[in-house]
Structure formats: C-alpha cells, structure tokens
Amino acid sequence: MTVRTGQEFIDGLDDDREVWYGGQRVRKVAEFEEFKPSVASLARLYDLQHDPSLSDVMTCESADLGDVIARPFEIPRTLSHLRLKRECYIAVAEATCGMMGRSPDFLNAMMASLAAKRSFFHECAPERADAMVNYYKYIAQNDLFMTHALLDPQLDKGKLRNEQSDPGTPLRVVDRNADGIIVDGIKRIATSAPYADEILVWPFPPTFLPGEEAYANVFAVPMNTKGLKTLCRRSFTNHGSRTDFPLSAQFDEMDSTVVFDNVLVPWDRVFLHENTTFLNRMYKDTRMREMTAHQTNSRLEVKLGFVYALLVRMAAAAGTDNRSETMELLGEAALRVEVIRNTTRSAELQATVDPDNGVLYPDLPALQVGRALGPIYYPEMIAMIRKIGGGGLVQLPVSLDEFDSAIGPDLKKSLSGSSIGGLDKTRQMKLAWDLCGSEFGARHELYEMNYAGERGALLASVNREYSRKQDYLDLLDTFMAGL
Numbered sequence: 491m492t493v494r495t496g497q498e499f500i501d502g503l504d505d506d507r508e509v510w511y512g513g514q515r516v517r518k519v520a521e522f523e524e525f526k527p528s529v530a531s532l533a534r535l536y537d538l539q540h541d542p543s544l545s546d547v548m549t550c551e552s553a554d555l556g557d558v559i560a561r562p563f564e565i566p567r568t569l570s571h572l573r574l575k576r577e578c579y580i581a582v583a584e585a586t587c588g589m590m591g592r593s594p595d596f597l598n599a600m601m602a603s604l605a606a607k608r609s610f611f612h613e614c615a616p617e618r619a620d621a622m623v624n625y626y627k628y629i630a631q632n633d634l635f636m637t638h639a640l641l642d643p644q645l646d647k648g649k650l651r652n653e654q655s656d657p658g659t660p661l662r663v664v665d666r667n668a669d670g671i672i673v674d675g676i677k678r679i680a681t682s683a684p685y686a687d688e689i690l691v692w693p694f695p696p697t698f699l700p701g702e703e704a705y706a707n708v709f710a711v712p713m714n715t716k717g718l719k720t721l722c723r724r725s726f727t728n729h730g731s732r733t734d735f736p737l738s739a740q741f742d743e744m745d746s747t748v749v750f751d752n753v754l755v756p757w758d759r760v761f762l763h764e765n766t767t768f769l770n771r772m773y774k775d776t777r778m779r780e781m782t783a784h785q786t787n788s789r790l791e792v793k794l795g796f797v798y799a800l801l802v803r804m805a806a807a808a809g810t811d812n813r814s815e816t817m818e819l820l821g822e823a824a825l826r827v828e829v830i831r832n833t834t835r836s837a838e839l840q841a842t843v844d845p846d847n848g849v850l851y852p853d854l855p856a857l858q859v860g861r862a863l864g865p866i867y868y869p870e871m872i873a874m875i876r877k878i879g880g881g882g883l884v885q886l887p888v889s890l891d892e893f894d895s896a897i898g899p900d901l902k903k904s905l906s907g908s909s910i911g912g913l914d915k916t917r918q919m920k921l922a923w924d925l926c927g928s929e930f931g932a933r934h935e936l937y938e939m940n941y942a943g944e945r946g947a948l949l950a951s952v953n954r955e956y957s958r959k960q961d962y963l964d965l966l967d968t969f970m971a972g973l
C-alpha cells in the first residue's frame with residue numbers, strides 16, 4: 491500500500507510520456523516551466539495526506555481493500571464515512587482556494603463509485619467487472635492521479651460519430667486481439683493530463699445510437715502508453731510573484747487534447763467495449779454522480795466562500811460596506827455560498843443504502859442543486875467582484891515591488907482606501923483581477939459553467955429522474971380530487 495507524498499507524485503512523472511506544448515515535445519514534465527507551479531500545488535495536496543493533524547480525514551483503513559488508502563478512494567457505508575469524505579474534499583479545496591477542479595480527489599471518488607457498482611459491469615460480462623474492480627484496487631493501493639477524457643472533438647453536431655466526414659477522428663476501436671482492443675482517434679478535454687499518472691476514457695453524453703458501437707468504450711491506460719499523445723493549450727500560468735498573481739501563479743490546470751495512435755488497451759483495463767446499451771446506462775446506473783457531486787459541491791462551496799470573503803474585504807476597503815446596495819449584494823453572495831454548502835450536508839442526511847451493494851449514497855436531488863446552480867452562481871459572483879472593484883481593477887501597478895521604488899509614495903496615496911493602505915488594497919485588487927480579469931479567471935468561469943456537462947441536459951435529467959416527483963404529484967392529485 492502507498493499513500494503518496496508530493497515527492498513520490500513528482501518522481502512518478504518522469505516516465506517518457508509524450509506531451510506536446512507549442513509544437514515542441516516536453517521531455518521532463520515536472521521541470522517544464524509552464525507545468526511546474528501546478529505540479530507543485532498538486533504535490534502539496536499529496537503532502538497534505540501526511541499532515542498528522544489531518545491524517546484521520548485524509549486517509550482511512552479501507553474495509554474493501556484491507557489497506558490504508560487516501561480517503562477519496564473509500565467506498566462509503568456509514569454516515570461517518572460520508573462526513574469524513576466531505577471533510578477531506580474540503581481540506582483539499584481549502585489548500586487550493588477551490589481553484590483546482592480536477593484535483594486527485596475528484597477522479598478517486600469516481601473510481602470508488604465505479605468499483606462499488608461491480609454488479610453493473612458484471613451484468614455486461616463477469617470479466618469486465620473483474621477488470622474494473624482490480625483496476626480500482628491498483629489505483630487506490632498505489633494512490634495514482636487520474637485524468638479523464640469524455641468528449642469527442644467538436645465536429646458536426648448534426649451528425650453521429652460514424653457519419654462524420656472522417657469517422658476515424660473520434661476515438662474508436664479499430665481492432666481487437668487476444669491481448670486487448672486497439673483504439674485510434676481523439677478525445678478532449680483532459681484537464682491535468684500532462685501530469686496525471688493514468689487516463690480514464692468514457693464517452694459522454696450517454697446518447698449513443700445504433701451505428702456508433704465502435705465508439706462506445708470505457709477503459710484506462712497509463713499516460714506513458716505507447717501511441718498516446720497529449721496536446722496542450724497555451725498555459726494560463728502567470729510567471730511572477732504570487733503577490734502579483736495570487737492564483738494564476740499556482741493553480742492553472744492544463745486542459746489537453748489526447749490523441750490515440752493505434753493504442754493497445756489490455757483486456758484487464760477494458761471496462762466496456764463496443765456496447766452502446768451499457769454505455770448509455772453507465773452514467774446513471776453506476777451512481778457515479780452521487781459520489782463525484784459530493785466532491786465537486788464541496789470544492790465549489792470553498793471556492794464560493796473564498797470569493798465571498800474577498801467581496802466582503804473589497805467592500806470594506808471601498809468604504810461602501812454599510813451602504814444598502816452593497817449590503818444587499820453581499821447578502822446575495824452569502825446566500826449563494828450557503829445554498830451550495832447545504833447541498834452536501836443535506837445529501838448526507840438524506841443518504842440511502844443501496845441494497846445492491848450496501849453502499850450509502852448521498853441524495854442525488856440535493857446534490858444536483860449544486861451542479862445546476864454552480865454554473866449560474868459562479869459567474870454571478872465574479873460579476874459582483876467587477877461591480878465592487880469598478881475601474882480600480884485596471885489601475886494596478888505591474889508589480890507590488892513598485893511600492894519600494896521611487897514612485898512608491900505616489901502609489902500608496904493613489905491606491906489607498908477606507909482604513910486600508912495602498913499596498914494592502916493593491917494586494918486585494920490583484921487577487922480580484924486574477925479572478926475576474928485574467929485568462930486564468932476566464933477559464934475558471936468557463937470551467938464552472940461546463941464541468942458538470944451541458945447545463946440544459948443536466949436540468950432535463952433533474953426533472954426526469956426527480957425521486958420526489960410522485961410525492962408532489964400525489965399531493966396535487968389528492969387536493970384536486972377533494973375540491
């Protein structure tokens with residue numbers, strides 16, 4: 491068993507993987523300037539697992555594996571398991587201000603959900619269930635960091651995968667033999683792929699139609715697999731002092747396209763193949779959303795709380811915090827934090843045991859509130875930063891070092907606020923700009939709007955699957971019958 495340290499995570503990245511940035515092959519990803527800050531932030535998360543004051547939260551003795559593992563891998567069976575998992579997710583999010591959406595705990599929680607639903611894969615074929623459960627054990631016992639790639643390239647949305655002008659562009663099976671399946675084609679958007687250990691591939695959305703069988707595969711491979719290429723977007727890391735770029739100097743997660751060039755996936759890493767029926771059922775029937783949304787809503791709670799706190803400080807610095815319109819705005823912000831905060835706690839209190847596997851699942855309708863409202867709340871709170879900050883957001887010096895230069899006294903005078911000096915107010919405003927004006931900030935808005943999938947489809951599924959619908963229909967019908 492291994493609960494890894496940051497250094498062990500970093501050492502694991504030196505494995506000759508094929509990562510491309512700006513048309514150049516990156517030879518040592520952990521040492522590459524554009525990745526270094528995020529790798530360091532991720533390493534700190536692995537070190538957090540060894541913080542004695544957090545060890546009961548960050549790690550646990552797994553009843554399923556008979557081993558000490560990182561808490562997010564745990565398959566929850568009691569209310570205490572769920573509470574501790576949430577506390578772990580929150581500790582991870584607090585270490586990054588909620589700015590690393592694909593921190594290791596996200597996919598670790600997903601792996602726990604897939605392994606817990608062994609029955610789903612068994613119904614497809616016993617070998618697929620064995621592959622999934624053994625893979626979960628391997629990942630959890632080696633404390634590996636995973637990325638995932640679900641989407642096909644944005645081609646012609648009016649056509650099926652097999653109807654595209656080049657049906658070979660989306661990732662599909664091109665051959666199979668005694669060793670495994672051979673896959674070829676492209677997937678996106680694999681966040682953190684350059685510095686993950688493994689990639690999990692499963693296609694989304696789960697709306698496969700006859701003719702698309704070759705594309706309906708779920709599997710995982712190591713990032714250094716022969717034939718797997720990772721193509722990076724431009725880095726949004728700002729290289730400079732953390733005081734000048736408080737978030738973008740540390741937390742940019744690289745989003746990547748992954749290209750599979752006739753990659754062999756061994757059978758023990760194939761969880762579904764060429765099976766549209768099971769693929770369409772997987773998202774719902776493995777109950778992965780209950781486990782992953784428990785993590786994503788915990789992270790979002792921390793991120794919104796962080797933005798809320800900044801709004802409070804900015805309003806005080808502007809001397810507007812006791813004006814009625816600002817008090818109203820701050821109240822709106824606090825409410826948004828609370829709505830998201832209560833999704834996880836309410837989901838735990840309404841959790842139910844699934845008789846199929848004895849696992850305690852947090853309540854899905856409560857969690858869906860966070861997934862559906864996060865894409866609205868986050869941009870709204872970023873707009874609040876712009877509203878309070880106004881033009882002050884674009885009056886900032888290049889660097890805080892300028893306060894120590896000949897123009898320091900001018901800066902101090904021009905940038906001071908209500909009971910706050912120019913230097914401290916500038917520190918605040920630099921953080922605000924990182925959130926609302928930088929490329930890093932723009933990417934974060936896009937992330938919060940999209941990470942749970944297309945919002946329209948999500949809302950349709952909320953109504954379609956609403957478990958309390960019948961209770962409310964009965965109430966209505968009883969009332970109407972009694973008129």
Ligand SMILES: Cc1cc2nc3c(=O)[nH]c(=O)nc-3n(C[C@H](O)[C@H](O)[C@H](O)COP(=O)(O)OP(=O)(O)OC[C@H]3O[C@@H](n4cnc5c(N)ncnc54)[C@H](O)[C@@H]3O)c2cc1C
Binds near residue numbers: 640641644940942
């Ligand atoms: C920063 C970031 C990080 C991400 N990280 C990951 C990750 O780690 N792993 C991963 O797998 N995914 C990741 N995603 C992908 C995310 O899940 C998707 O962005 C999301 O599901 C939306 O899909 P899309 O980007 O293809 O947008 P699209 O589905 O292309 O949507 C774009 C627009 O087109 C519209 N549209 C789509 N289809 C149709 C149609 N048939 N007819 C009419 N209109 C249509 C939509 O309503 C929307 O307005 C990430 C995304 C972002 C932005």
